[in-house]
Amino acid sequence: MLSDLINEFKDVINPKDVFNYFEFDVAKEEIISSKSNIIFLLGDPGSGKSFMFSYIKYNYPKKYSLISTPYKKITSSDLAYKKILIDEAQLLSKEKLEYFRILSDRGYQIIFAMHKEEGEKIAAFPQFNSRYIHKIYMPNLSFSEFEKFVMSKFIKHNRYELVNKKSLKKIYKYTKGNFRLSKKFIFTALSLLNFSFEHSLKYKKIDSCIIEMSAIELGF
Amino acid sequence: MTFYELERLCKKRRLKRTLLRILFLFFCIGVGIGSYVFFDKSDKNPAMVKYQKTKIETKSSTLIPIVDLNITVDKKVVKKEHNKTEVKKQKPVKISKKNIKEDIKHENKKILSTRVMPPYENCIAIAEEYYKRGDYKEAIKWAKNANIQNKEDKRSWIITAKSLYALGKKEKAVKILRLYNRYYPSLEIETLIKEMQK
Numbered sequence: 001m002l003s004d005l006i007n008e009f010k011d012v013i014n015p016k017d018v019f020n021y022f023e024f025d026v027a028k029e030e031i032i033s034s035k036s037n038i039i040f041l042l043g044d045p046g047s048g049k050s051f052m053f054s055y056i057k058y059n060y061p062k063k064y065s066l067i068s069t070p071y072k073k074i075t076s077s078d079l080a081y082k083k084i085l086i087d088e089a090q091l092l093s094k095e096k097l098e099y100f101r102i103l104s105d106r107g108y109q110i111i112f113a114m115h116k117e118e119g120e121k122i123a124a125f126p127q128f129n130s131r132y133i134h135k136i137y138m139p140n141l142s143f144s145e146f147e148k149f150v151m152s153k154f155i156k157h158n159r160y161e162l163v164n165k166k167s168l169k170k171i172y173k174y175t176k177g178n179f180r181l182s183k184k185f186i187f188t189a190l191s192l193l194n195f196s197f198e199h200s201l202k203y204k205k206i207d208s209c210i211i212e213m214s215a216i217e218l219g220f
Numbered sequence: 221m222t223f224y225e226l227e228r229l230c231k232k233r234r235l236k237r238t239l240l241r242i243l244f245l246f247f248c249i250g251v252g253i254g255s256y257v258f259f260d261k262s263d264k265n266p267a268m269v270k271y272q273k274t275k276i277e278t279k280s281s282t283l284i285p286i287v288d289l290n291i292t293v294d295k296k297v298v299k300k301e302h303n304k305t306e307v308k309k310q311k312p313v314k315i316s317k318k319n320i321k322e323d324i325k326h327e328n329k330k331i332l333s334t335r336v337m338p339p340y341e342n343c344i345a346i347a348e349e350y351y352k353r354g355d356y357k358e359a360i361k362w363a364k365n366a367n368i369q370n371k372e373d374k375r376s377w378i379i380t381a382k383s384l385y386a387l388g389k390k391e392k393a394v395k396i397l398r399l400y401n402r403y404y405p406s407l408e409i410e411t412l413i414k415e416m417q418k
Contacts, residue, residue, distance in 0.1 A: 192223060192226070195223045196223070199223075201223075209227075209230055209234075212230040212233060212234065213223075213226040213227060213229075213230045216221070216226055216229050216230060216233070217221060217226055
């Protein structure tokens, strides 16, 4: 019944399906226009760093190389372009970090995506600290952005009656605007609502009870 | 977890929350009532009333010397007046022509009975200044203010007499000086009397 709408909130990175919000566009422009050879893209888990990289790779395929599994061996195809996007860079060993630092000295632009706290620590290493590095932060969504994101999906499927501002505020209280968590929460809520529809239960929209149940399910 | 399990847990959680809210509400109401009762009792507590009474008494007793400085008014009267003012606490004053007239009549007395009356030396200085400027009525007023504080000092008497003389009340001026001279005879006063009588 609600399967199409539920699929919209699946935790899948699809660079074709972009939700443009202010902070995302600012970060994207900064990455594209930065002259620094080492860039740190920092943010909490689920703030949209990986999506940003896949989006850049999708839009500039002949400019950027994307390494999404940095713990694996680096191949020549990974270094095909002068701009290298490295996702989950906090997993890199010291040797690999040093290797990319040397590459940056040779004219490559290295863009690391890391969790905020670990990234700050790595950026403070002397080999990075002594160089000009550019730090870009990916903040969480504000409530209005979150509302726009969710409502755009509901309107797209013509099911806007299932959710209202009050319930969105409650969800935002739990997720605090974290992109991945928000998607996960609404995915769970919609799944529960779908069950209710299928079994003709009393729940007809995402109300406080469905939100509460989703919160329990997700361990809040 | 299945849907029904989640629903049951949700209901439990919500019930718990509403119970907590009700408990909190009761607690707040209890605290409110308790504090009201406590403060209400403490107001009626005989010990508190006694304390307040003694507070008023001590207030009035400390006030007496300030007002009474050298004024020859009965202490009992002053006490009574002060207690009245403390206990009754300012009845709304009706301003009428009568009141204003009375005020003017007893202007000097009222000035003197206030706590803000300047000390003797200042009163004399003000009286002298008015006398020099030729404002004899004001000079008399301030000389009286000084005189009530200290009757022994001749300066207030002299200023009053001189001012009266200047206003054309020769006899009254001489009378005042003679009265003073009877108790505190001095050459200066005598010569002044003679000058006025010329």
